[in-house]
Amino acid sequence: xxxxxxxxxxxxxxxxxxxxxxxxxxxxxxxxxxxxxxxxxxxxxxxxxxxxxxxxxxxxxxxxxxxxxxxxxxxxxxxxxxxxxxxxxxxxxxxxxxxxxxxxxxxxxxxxxxxxxxxxxxxxxxxxxxxxxxxxxxxxxxxxxxxxxxxxxxxxxxxxx
Amino acid sequence: xxxxxxxxxxxxxxxxxxxxxxxxxxxxxxxxxxxxxxxxxxxxxxxxxxxxxxxxxxxxxxxxxxxxxxxxxxxxxxxxxxxxxxxxxxxxxxxxxxxxxxxxxxxxxxxxxxxxxxxxxxxxxxxxxxxxxxxxxxxxxxxxxxxxxxxxxxxxxxxxxxxxxxxxxxxxxxxxxxxxxxxxxxxxxx
Numbered sequence: 605x606x607x608x609x610x611x612x613x614x615x616x617x618x619x620x621x622x623x624x625x626x627x628x629x630x631x632x633x634x635x636x637x638x639x640x641x642x643x644x645x646x647x648x649x650x651x652x653x654x655x656x657x658x659x660x661x662x663x664x665x666x667x668x669x670x671x672x673x674x675x676x677x678x679x680x681x682x683x684x685x686x687x688x689x690x691x692x693x694x695x696x697x698x699x700x701x702x703x704x705x706x707x708x709x710x711x712x713x714x715x716x717x718x719x720x721x722x723x724x725x726x727x728x729x730x731x732x733x734x735x736x737x738x739x740x741x742x743x744x745x746x747x748x749x750x751x752x753x754x755x756x757x758x759x760x761x762x763x764x765x
Numbered sequence: 766x767x768x769x770x771x772x773x774x775x776x777x778x779x780x781x782x783x784x785x786x787x788x789x790x791x792x793x794x795x796x797x798x799x800x801x802x803x804x805x806x807x808x809x810x811x812x813x814x815x816x817x818x819x820x821x822x823x824x825x826x827x828x829x830x831x832x833x834x835x836x837x838x839x840x841x842x843x844x845x846x847x848x849x850x851x852x853x854x855x856x857x858x859x860x861x862x863x864x865x866x867x868x869x870x871x872x873x874x875x876x877x878x879x880x881x882x883x884x885x886x887x888x889x890x891x892x893x894x895x896x897x898x899x900x901x902x903x904x905x906x907x908x909x910x911x912x913x914x915x916x917x918x919x920x921x922x923x924x925x926x927x928x929x930x931x932x933x934x935x936x937x938x939x940x941x942x943x944x945x946x947x948x949x950x951x952x953x954x955x
Contacts, residue, residue: 607837608827634821641814641821643854668889670821672847677824685828685838689846693890756839756896760938765892 610754611684614715614723614747623682623710623727630666632702638670665699675729675741678708683747688755690724690765691744698738700731707732713742720762723749779874789878790924796909800931802870803906806852807859810901814851815844844897849932849941852903871907871928872947879912881923881949890944895934902935910944923950 628634632652639649644667647654655664666674672694680687700706710729717723724746731739744765746755755763775783778801779792786792819829827834828843835842844852854868876884897903913925930943 607834637817637821641818642848642851643814645854645857668886669847669850672891673818673822673824673845676845676847677819677822677826680824680826685826685834689893691890691892692847693888695888696886754838760895763894765894 610686610748614749617712617715617725619712619714621712626678626708628706630702630704630706635664635666639667642669663701665701671739679743679745686748688746690746693742695740700738704733718764723747779878793878793912800906806903810844810852810897810899812899818848842899846893853905871909875926876949884947884949887946887948892942895938895940897940903932905932921950921952
């Protein structure tokens with residue numbers, strides 16, 4: 605199978621590398637589309653009256669599964685399609701509302717090759733609004749260790765996320 | 766996930782645990798490691814939702830948009846790994862259903878048996894195994910992993926617990942494990 609060449613190889617990544625920032629203007633459409641795309645029908649993600657009067661928040665806000673999708677997009681924008689997610693850990697610290705400018709920024713925590721020969725990179729990502737961190741994501745993603753390697757071809761016995 | 770969610774009638778596993786262990790904490794802990802709430806997704810993994818999800822975050826990864834790239838890299842189309850829980854959220858309405866199912870039922874069971882009216886999720890880890898592909902019929906079950914001793918936080922007094930949601934495909938292959946840490950509590954001033 606001849607596909608596109610890997611965009612980023614494991615050997616090109618080092619501890620302390622910064623991932624390119626992603627800046628995005630959040631609108632009500634962002635929040636509602638994200639909630640419905642993740643099949644989250646709870647009203648605080650589409651009904652401002654409910655969010656304000658029942659939840660006590662200032663508006664509707666991004667739901668967690670859609671934030672997971674934002675983090676995945678952020679990581680694979682950087683790695684390219686050969687990057688294969690192994691593990692993500694989220695911590696929610698605050699809400700993201702329409703009108704917010706969210707900024708995703710990440711730093712490489714380390715790079716290592718496991719005993720199966722799989723190249724892993726750890727990254728710490730923060731989603732912030734006006735300098736205040738709203739969500740953190742610790743991610744572990746596999747990258748090709750050479751131009752002919754592809755983490756997606758690893759079956760269960762060679763995939764240790 | 767927060768707010769009241771207790772059910773009027775305790776589920777059978779919880780009732781049995783309470784019959785054997787009158788102390789609610791011991792009853793809750795007796796459920797650790799049991800596979801609970803096996804469930805099949807209401808519909809197969811499908812590309813329409815994959816595209817809607819990618820559109821919602823402007824994810825242009827060619828794995829999801831370019832069949833040639835997907836064939837070359839992943840042996841055919843795959844779903845974004847982060848969508849794993851999407852395939853289990855119940856329809857907003859379905860014929861004959863009188864009340865919406867609660868996802869992560871073990872969380873609500875713990876609130877009920879420990880009599881902790883409030884709860885928050887503090888963090889969430891997802892580990893990804895075999896890729897999820899369009900047409901897959903996924904199954905899931907929930908496993909309680911731990912219930913802490915009583916803790917006092919700025920929210921109130923309560924207990925932390927860890928619940929895993931385990932996902933398999935129709936071949937029985939493990940595709941993912943989600944791990945949630947919850948804190949059930951009673952408000953400090955009430």
